[in-house]
Amino acid sequence: xxxYRSLKFRIVFWYSIVFILAFILIEVGIYFYLDRSLxxxxxxxxxxxxxxxxxxxxxxxxxxxxxDSVEFNEPEHFYLNDASVFFRVxxxxxxxxxxxxxxxxxxxxxxxxxxxDVEGVREIEIEGKRLRxxxxxxxNENGLFGIIEMSKFEGAVQTAMGLLRTSxxxxxxxxxxxVSYGGGAIVSRFIxxxxxxxxxxxxxxxxxxxxxxxxxxxxxPDEIIKLANSLNKLLERLERSFKQxxxxxxxxxxxxxxxxxxxxxxxxxxLMKRRxxxxxxxxxxxxxxxxNRSIDIIKxxxxxxxxxxxxxxxxxxxxxxxxxxxxxxxxxxxxxxxKNIKVKFNCDSVLISKTDENILFDALRNILDNxxxxxxxxxxxxxxxxxxxEWLKISISDTGIGIxxxxxxxxxxxxxxxxxxxxxxxxxxxxxxxxxKSMIDLLKGKISVSSEIGKGTTFVVQIPA
Ligand code: ADP
Numbered sequence: 069x070x071x072y073r074s075l076k077f078r079i080v081f082w083y084s085i086v087f088i089l090a091f092i093l094i095e096v097g098i099y100f101y102l103d104r105s106l107x108x109x110x111x112x113x114x115x116x117x118x119x120x121x122x123x124x125x126x127x128x129x130x131x132x133x134x135x136d137s138v139e140f141n142e143p144e145h146f147y148l149n150d151a152s153v154f155f156r157v158x159x160x161x162x163x164x165x166x167x168x169x170x171x172x173x174x175x176x177x178x179x180x181x182x183x184x185d186v187e188g189v190r191e192i193e194i195e196g197k198r199l200r201x202x203x204x205x206x207x208n209e210n211g212l213f214g215i216i217e218m219s220k221f222e223g224a225v226q227t228a229m230g231l232l233r234t235s236x237x238x239x240x241x242x243x244x245x246x247v248s249y250g251g252g253a254i255v256s257r258f259i260x261x262x263x264x265x266x267x268x269x270x271x272x273x274x275x276x277x278x279x280x281x282x283x284x285x286x287x288x289p290d291e292i293i294k295l296a297n298s299l300n301k302l303l304e305r306l307e308r309s310f311k312q313x314x315x316x317x318x319x320x321x322x323x324x325x326x327x328x329x330x331x332x333x334x335x336x337x338x339l340m341k342r343r344x345x346x347x348x349x350x351x352x353x354x355x356x357x358x359x360n361r362s363i364d365i366i367k368x369x370x371x372x373x374x375x376x377x378x379x380x381x382x383x384x385x386x387x388x389x390x391x392x393x394x395x396x397x398x399x400x401x402x403x404x405x406x407k408n409i410k411v412k413f414n415c416d417s418v419l420i421s422k423t424d425e426n427i428l429f430d431a432l433r434n435i436l437d438n439x440x441x442x443x444x445x446x447x448x449x450x451x452x453x454x455x456x457x458e459w460l461k462i463s464i465s466d467t468g469i470g471i472x473x474x475x476x477x478x479x480x481x482x483x484x485x486x487x488x489x490x491x492x493x494x495x496x497x498x499x500x501x502x503x504x505k506s507m508i509d510l511l512k513g514k515i516s517v518s519s520e521i522g523k524g525t526t527f528v529v530q531i532p533a
Contacts, residue, residue, distance in 0.1 A: 076259050080251040087247050088240070095236045102232060106225040107200070111189055114202035117153055118218040125157065125206055125216070132157060132165045132206070132214050140169055148173055150223050159214040160184045184215050198222040261285045261292045269299060277307040316369070319483050323365050323497065327358035361495060368499040372482065375506040382424045382510050389460055390415040392425060393451055396432045404440050404449070411440075412450040419453060421460045423511050423531050431507040434500045435464050435527045441493045442525070443468030459514075459530040470521040479517065480505045 070077060124136040134157070139145065144153040145168040154174070157166040162184055171178070176194045178201065186203045193199070201219040205212055261283040268281045280303060281296045331354070338351040374380050390413075397411055404411050439449045447467040454461055471479060475486040483498040490496075508515045513531035 075262075076252065076255045079255050080248060083251050084244070084247045088244060091240060091243050095240060099229075099232060099236060103229055106228065107189075107222075110200050110220060110222065110225060111202060114153070114189075114200065114218045114220060115204070117155070118202055118204040118216045121155060121157075121216050121218070122204060122206060125214075127206070127208055127213050132159050134166050140166075146170060150221065152220070154178070154217075154219045156217040157214060158184065158217070160212050162215075165214065178217070178219060181215060181217060185212055186215065198226050258289060258292075261288045262295075265292070265296055265299065272303065274310065277303060277310055279303075316373075316482075320365070320369055323483060324362055327362045327365075331355050331358045357495075361497065365497050365499065368497065368503050371503060372499075372506055375510060380427075380510060382427065384422050384424060386420050387423050387425045387428065389419045389421055389453055389462065390417060392429060393432060393453065393462065396429060396436055397451070399433060400436055400440060403437070407440065407443070407445050407447075409440055409443055409446070410448040411436075412448060414450065415453040416455075419455055419460055419533075421531055421533055427507045427510055428531065431504045431511075431529065432462065432464070434504040435529070438500060439464055439466040439468065439525070439527075441496075442466065442489070444492075455533055456530075458533050460533045461528060461530050463526055463528045465524060465526040467524040470523050470525055471517070471519040472521050476517065476519060480515075 121139060124134055124139055126133045126135045134140075144151055145155060148170040152170045153168075154171040155166070155168045156164060156171065156178070158181065159165050162180060164180075178199070179192070181203060185205050187205055188203060190201045190203070191198055192201065199219050199221055201217060204216045204218070206214045206216060264283060264285075265281055268279075272279055272281075280300045283292055283296050285292075334351050334354045338347060371380075393413065393415060397413060401411070436449065436451070443449060443466045449464065449466045452463050452465075469488050469492065471486050472488075475484075478484045479486060480501050481498075482502045484502075485496055485498040489498075505515055508529060508531070511531050513529060515530075516528050517525065518528075519525035
């Protein structure tokens, strides 16, 4: 069954239509060109005969006489065969003055010309044979005197044109067959890798996302290679996303399991027997802390998922960066004071950037919060900002515990916590820097870190100025 909607059918169909139309156009051109050339040859011969004859016509006292009777006996005017050339001469009143011998004997009649001044060529059909008739008016100084009619059967030309017509029709039929079958075979060859790709793509699902599409054909067309490559890249992205989702599910379950287990144990213990109010308050405090931690984790994961899905709206407006940093410091002042940490601030008074105030605020707050968290009592934190070419550069340095070289590449990963993080910050989730990084990405900025263990850490945030 032919599928009329298939690519193969459509390509072959339209290609064949265009090819056949072009073929017919060329055939018609050849036919008419040949037809005209061959008829022109007959006309030239008839014209030559008529002109020759005209030279032998004499006009005397109003009548026409043929001066040379030899003309009547010339074989082409005398015998009746395929090469016969018939003539008739009429005066200006269309009275027959002379007639060739062969025409006298012929069993057909050529209709008389309708006017004495007819000129040029006419064609009539006698018993299926085409007779070409040429008229040459005879004139002298007194004007029109009569007319010479020269005619000849087309014979060979008619046969040749008939043969040509048949050959052209046969050639057209042959071309249609070759184009549709040959075209079909060629298109099939080019489409077969496409079918392979569809076949393979149909079989790939969530379970075998590691498989890739390959084309089993020598020298496949470029477009097919590109299509296979694009699909493979798409599969790669899908595979990565699937892995991320699996990792995400694993991470969240794992991280939430700890607070939930702690809460369960606490509640179980306090339910074992009647306890006094102080004990219950203590249990509730533990539960409260763990619930808060769980909420923090869920909120952070939700934010990361939204940022990845591109559904967090970024509202750009002009923000005075030093002012924003001052507000960040203000929210963490009490924490710094509690640890006797000095927060130094070193910025030009006005530095404007078109950015999202809230996102940048949260990102910088996370970094400063960490700086205070991971710096021992009596240490210091310094925030600097400056404009460097088209970037606004904000650096936050502390004199804290520093990050080991083996931790450094991973600190922006979800749930990753440094080796010594637990000592200074036992309740951390390892999500702060992952969030910060995704926030800076949303602002089309960059974040980098340098650190030396025991000496301190510097985070550098750059956003478009
Ligand atoms: P958390 O602070 O909850 O552990 P983060 O994602 O904020 O998670 O940080 C990841 C890790 O990076 C931390 O566990 C810590 O080891 C390290 N870190 C971040 N900021 C600093 C800093 N200013 N000084 C030292 N270590 C830091």
